[in-house]
Amino acid sequence: MKSDTKLDISENGKRLLTYTEGATFEEAISATKFGKFNFLLILVIIPARWSSIFETTTMSYVFPAAQCDLSLNLDNKGLLNAITYAGMISSAFIWGYLFDSLGRKKLMYIGFFMDAVFVFMSSLSQSFTQLLISKFLGGFIINGPFAALTSYISEFHSAKYRARVQMVLGTINSLGAVSLPILAGFILPADRHFTIFNYFEMHSWNVFLLVATLPPLCGGIVFLLMPESPKFLMTSGRNDEALKVLSRVYRLNTGKPESTYPIKSLVLERKQVDVEANSVDNSSKRALLEGLNQLKPLFIPPLLQSILLVCGLQLLIMMSINTLRLWLPQLFQAINDYEHLHNGTTASLCTMLEVIQPARKNESVVPQECVVNTDNFKVYVNTMIVAVVTVCGYFVAGSLINTLGKKRLLFILSTVGGSCGFGLYFSKSSVVTLMLAALYNGLGSICINIIISVVIDLFPTTLRTLTVSITMMIGRLGAMVGNLVFPYLLQQGCAPPFFTIGAGLMSCAFIGILLPNTDMVALQ
Numbered sequence: 241m242k243s244d245t246k247l248d249i250s251e252n253g254k255r256l257l258t259y260t261e262g263a264t265f266e267e268a269i270s271a272t273k274f275g276k277f278n279f280l281l282i283l284v285i286i287p288a289r290w291s292s293i294f295e296t297t298t299m300s301y302v303f304p305a306a307q308c309d310l311s312l313n314l315d316n317k318g319l320l321n322a323i324t325y326a327g328m329i330s331s332a333f334i335w336g337y338l339f340d341s342l343g344r345k346k347l348m349y350i351g352f353f354m355d356a357v358f359v360f361m362s363s364l365s366q367s368f369t370q371l372l373i374s375k376f377l378g379g380f381i382i383n384g385p386f387a388a389l390t391s392y393i394s395e396f397h398s399a400k401y402r403a404r405v406q407m408v409l410g411t412i413n414s415l416g417a418v419s420l421p422i423l424a425g426f427i428l429p430a431d432r433h434f435t436i437f438n439y440f441e442m443h444s445w446n447v448f449l450l451v452a453t454l455p456p457l458c459g460g461i462v463f464l465l466m467p468e469s470p471k472f473l474m475t476s477g478r479n480d481e482a483l484k485v486l487s488r489v490y491r492l493n494t495g496k497p498e499s500t501y502p503i504k505s506l507v508l509e510r511k512q513v514d515v516e517a518n519s520v521d522n523s524s525k526r527a528l529l530e531g532l533n534q535l536k537p538l539f540i541p542p543l544l545q546s547i548l549l550v551c552g553l554q555l556l557i558m559m560s561i562n563t564l565r566l567w568l569p570q571l572f573q574a575i576n577d578y579e580h581l582h583n584g585t586t587a588s589l590c591t592m593l594e595v596i597q598p599a600r601k602n603e604s605v606v607p608q609e610c611v612v613n614t615d616n617f618k619v620y621v622n623t624m625i626v627a628v629v630t631v632c633g634y635f636v637a638g639s640l641i642n643t644l645g646k647k648r649l650l651f652i653l654s655t656v657g658g659s660c661g662f663g664l665y666f667s668k669s670s671v672v673t674l675m676l677a678a679l680y681n682g683l684g685s686i687c688i689n690i691i692i693s694v695v696i697d698l699f700p701t702t703l704r705t706l707t708v709s710i711t712m713m714i715g716r717l718g719a720m721v722g723n724l725v726f727p728y729l730l731q732q733g734c735a736p737p738f739f740t741i742g743a744g745l746m747s748c749a750f751i752g753i754l755l756p757n758t759d760m761v762a763l764q
Contacts, residue, residue, distance in 0.1 A: 268482075269396070274397070287455040288352060288385065292413075298452050310367065318724050322724045325379060325716040327380035327381075331383050333710075335709055344391065344468060344472055348388050348392070351385035358377045362374035382456070384709075394406070395472065417623075421569075423448065424569075427451065428445060470486050486501065554688070554711045554718070555715055560684060561688065561745070564741050574592055578592040589664060647755050650690050657683035660680040665738040688715070695708055
């Protein structure tokens with residue numbers, strides 16, 4: 241629906257556009273321009289966005305350091321990587337419904353504060369079981385704020401900037417991935433051991449998890465101060481509130497008074513009678529019924545084909561990328577241990593991985609004392625390099641996405657990335673392994689954000705956060721399965737794990753051809 245009547249007025253010789261009838265959201269958000277508020281928004285969401293990265297990734301740094309304290313084997317490590325995704329999957333529909341029904345802001349700050357509590361619980365873990373439970377609960381909570389944050393930041397940007405914003409979010413994720421090995425490099429190698437209240441035995445990895453409570457805690461504080469999404473307010477029939485938010489954004493971006501904001505009214509996206517009906521005593525029951533009705537359009541044409549396609553792509557991409565990403569610190573630790581045992585001599589990746597692979601049935605095993613090699617500065621440097629390459633990739637992709645388009649960029653990145661996955665099997669040195677892993681992780685991570693950008697363009701506002709939740713739920717299902725299966729593949733030999741992740745990413749290049757072209761789609 242578009243506004244019917246527009247009126248040009250002059251101010252200091254310049255022509256300004258005002259609307260005598262209600263303006264659409266796209267017209268209203270475009271009129272706020274791009275400026276200080278948008279930069280401030282990107283800045284303040286950094287800790288909130290890092291919360292999800294910390295929640296899903298800290299275990300990959302913890303279990304090499306905690307394997308002796310918690311008696312971890314390969315299967316235990318795979319389960320610790322997978323359990324957070326299991327929590328996310330179990331809460332996907334709950335959070336999607338709540339955010340689309342009750343709003344972004346309120347449940348985001350509640351969600352981040354709750355996640356901080358569960359991360360703190362994980363830092364006090366004294367056993368594998370306690371750590372497993374706390375990570376599951378953290379995953380259950382963080383899924384909602386992550387999905388809503390994606391919609392929230394998109395709904396403060398016009399169609400001109402929306403695709404690039406998704407690349408910015410990817411860059412923020414990668415910066416979070418850079419910060420983790422830096423923290424790990426400072427905290428984990430130190431020989432820390434102390435007791436709290438004569439019960440909680442704290443090691444370096446406990447301290448590392450304790451520091452990881454800061455991002456969700458800061459995220460919760462930030463969203464206590466942020467405004468509600470104007471698009472959600474319009475969809476809820478609260479146009480006066482939406483107009484106030486948009487006017488403030490305009491003032492911050494342009495430096496002009498709110499009274500000069502050219503939009504004076506907004507289209508009524510939801511009848512006022514419906515809004516008033518939700519204020520009566522049966523509002524909760526009515527909201528629940530509306531939430532269930534929201535699911536119907538996703539499972540009937542024309543949206544059915546679209547959601548199946550984006551879910552299938554996200555499943556393959558996240559299964560491939562998050563499996564290797566979460567096992568990279570362990571793989572780099574194996575390389576470091578091999579070179580440490582062989583006086584700095586490198587070898588093929590397959591040879592170096594024999595350090596962590598269990599002995600075959602016909603091989604004799606000599607029991608050895610469990611020792612953690614803390615001389616592993618190179619491990620954290622390698623993971624930082626991988627993350628930095630990903631950050632650089634987002635800067636390049638952000639400038640190319642509007643030129644090449646989402647479909648073409650997805651095809652190129654997933655083809656090259658899949659080839660790097662296959663190439664790891666043939667790697668003959670630690671340097672080549674690092675280069676291929678960095679390219680694979682960087683290109684695949686960008687593909688994840690391309691799919692999210694497609695979802696935001698393809699689905700209407702009332703379904704957007706719910707759809708993001710569903711697609712990410714399916715993707716996380718793939719990540720969970722991948723991390724559970726990866727230890728088994730490692731035990732079968734060197735080829736199965738790397739051929740699997742390579743094929744998973746490369747197949748997305750050809751499936752992505754079926755995606756509709758959303759590059760010119762405006763936010764509805």
